[in-house]
Amino acid sequence: MKQRILIIGSGFAGMWAAVSAARVADLQGASGLEIAVISPKPEMGVRPRFYEANVRTLTADLRPLFAALTIRHIAGSVESIDAAGHKVDIMSETGERQTLAYDRLIVAAGSHLRPAGAAGIAEYTFNIDSMDAAARLETHLQQLTQQPASDARNTVVVCGGGFTGIELATELPGRLQSLFGDDTKIKVIVVERGDRIGGRYSQAMREVISEASAALGVEWRLNSSVESVDASGVLLTSGERINAATVVWTAGVTASGLGTDLKGERDAQGRFVVTPLLQLPDYPDIYATGDMAHAKTDDLGNTALMTCQHAIQLGKFAGHNAAASLLGAETLPYRQEKYVTCLDLGTWGAVYTEGWDQQLKLVRDEAKTLKTAITHELIYPPAANREAAFAAADPLAKFV
Ligand SMILES: Cc1cc2nc3c(=O)[nH]c(=O)nc-3n(C[C@H](O)[C@H](O)[C@H](O)COP(=O)(O)OP(=O)(O)OC[C@H]3O[C@@H](n4cnc5c(N)ncnc54)[C@H](O)[C@@H]3O)c2cc1C
Structure with a gap:
């Protein structure tokens, strides 16, 4: 047999x-x-x-x-x-x-x-963990273009400032601008439990992430956790309320x-x-x-x-x-x-480091070219040969 x-x-x-x-x-x-x-x-x-x-x-x-x-x-x-x-x-x-x-x-x-505990996460948040989930987010963003412009419509809250959260948050200004128009005031806010932007990365990498976030207008709420999510936004444990039509969960x-x-x-x-x-x-x-x-x-x-x-x-x-x-x-x-680590930072570029201590090797356009080569070629299956x-x-x- x-x-x-x-x-x-x-x-x-x-x-x-x-x-x-x-x-x-x-x-x-x-x-x-x-x-x-x-x-x-x-x-x-x-x-x-x-x-x-x-x-x-x-x-x-x-x-x-x-x-x-x-x-x-x-x-x-x-x-x-x-x-x-x-x-x-x-x-x-x-x-x-x-x-x-x-x-x-x-x-x-x-x-x-990992399923998260705060109220409303299952009902009201999007995620990009699977193809279907990411497609639901994409459809939702497209449908928002049919709604009248408002601060809440134009605001996306990204919960979790790890690798996925950073790549999504820095990509979103470009995506939202092309959906809602260049004149629209977009707001992307990352809610992060830690006390530093890009907390678990090397200092050199954190500085690049901060610079890219500032250039793209991505705001960070550090030392912050989500208390609850509902149809119109997020309540943080600090008591701050953020009105947003879109809340994306990326943590854990x-x-x-x-x-x-x-x-x-x-x-x-x-x-x-x-x-x-x-x-x-x-x-x-x-x-x-x-x-x-x-x-x-x-x-x-x-x-x-x-x-x-x-x-x-x-x-x-x-x-x-x-x-x-x-x-x-x-x-x-x-x-x-x-x-190696290669992190996309939206229209600002990317950052590429080598080693477990994440020594900075490339930033902005050079890193973006490498990131594109990695994500569009290197990680795809080999030829059928x-x-x-x-x-x-x-x-x-x-x-x-
Ligand atoms: C949004 C996002 C961004 C990411 N960015 C990066 C990045 O920039 N760089 C990086 O290196 N990594 C990144 N990752 C992580 C990377 O995608 C994962 O580490 C990688 O996909 C793991 O590969 P895998 O084959 O173990 O699992 P997967 O790619 O998840 O594949 C699992 C497979 O198992 C199948 N499956 C599941 N359950 C069953 C079952 N019961 N029976 C049969 N089949 C089953 C699934 O259908 C799928 O085919 C990212 C992940 C996400 C979600």
């Missing part, structure tokens, strides 16, 4: 895991290995671009790539993992169930916004809850703490990767972040190791010593 590697998720990590596993099978001449990816659709949502307009276009069709590499796609969502029985339960979009056995399982189901991400019943340690973000080969310590035939893996990147104490930069490499190592362990090839402990895809899927090939 054919051996099977099952991969849950077709995001950055799942897609690269499949290509990397196919590469090992090719190198080993193992035509009998089935590589199957389970996800709702045979596509990869380009989540790092979900703050942009035209969000429905920000997806990559994986069918040509999977066809070229003989990777099977199974449309559906995994509902449960039976680790003892080595099988998963899958539900299709039309409600049909099936159970599929695996020899190796790679869990790459990603992450989502947690790993997919898939496999919560499996034994083993999870970190504060809900990620599986994995071995150097990215296995679950209690289940050597199950690998966790991408936003679902808490993995050491080096010997200096750094761990992978929930970024596509890490998800891509984690995916390549997980796919390699799952296939190598089945086919008797050499496995590779995950390492990713280089770390065996040679090119396998070269890119080598976990030891240069990445960033």
Whole structure:
């Protein structure tokens, strides 16, 4: 009987895991290995671009790539993992169930916004965590153009001043201006619990974020938390009320809850703490990767972040190791010593840093050119060509 590697998720990590596993099978001449990816659709949502307009276009069709590499796609969502029985339960979009056995399982189901506690968040806030959510925000902003101009219509409150919040807030003045007209007075306000703009970044990066915010007119409310949200705006715990037709929640991400019943340690973000080969310590035939893996990147104490930069490499190592362990090839402990940050800052430009201490390397237009190259090319799937895809899927090939 054919051996099977099952991969849950077709995001950055799942897609690269499949290509990397196919590469090992090719190198080993193992035509009998089935590589199957389970996800709702045979596509990869380009989540790092979900703050942009035209969000429905920000997806990559994986069918040509999977066809070229003989990777099977199974449309559906995994509902449960039976680790003892080595099988998963899958539900299709039309409600049909099936159970599929695996020899190796790679869990790459990603992450989502952590539900927040304040009143009104579920009912009245938008978010850009998924394609559908970002599309709802886009439709809402377009519909606002039909409403008479008012301060509230022209105001967007972005809750959370982390990476996603900053990229969205600095993108919005340009987006709103093109929707409402250049003469309209736009207001974008970031509500942030911390006491500094760009609090968890290096000082050099924080200064750039502050400069860009000031130039774009993006206001920050620091040391501020949301008390409640309603149809006409936000009440902060300080007592300040901000009237706004649009409130976007960006704070707090947690790993997919898939496999919560499996034994083993999870970190504060809900990620599986994995071995150097990215296995679950209690289940050597199950690998966790991408936003679902808490993995050491080096010997200096750094761990992978929930970024596509890490998800891509984690995916390549997980796919390699799952296939190598089945086919008797050499496995590779995950390492990713280089770390860069490239933050979009709307029409002002961008900022690019290198290292975990975030040393400033590029700002404004130069950084923007790099950011565009990263988000429009580098993070997209490889061409549907065996040679090119396998070269890119080598976990030891240069990445960033
Ligand atoms: C708005 C936004 C901006 C971001 N900006 C950046 C950035 O600038 N730089 C950066 O490096 N990172 C950025 N990130 C983070 C980056 O997008 C994630 O780290 C990355 O998507 C993680 O990849 P992944 O493959 O682990 O998960 P995902 O990309 O989330 O993919 C998960 C996959 O699993 C599937 N899935 C989920 N549950 C199931 C199930 N039960 N059964 C089957 N399939 C399932 C999904 O459909 C999807 O195909 C951003 C994220 C967001 C939301």
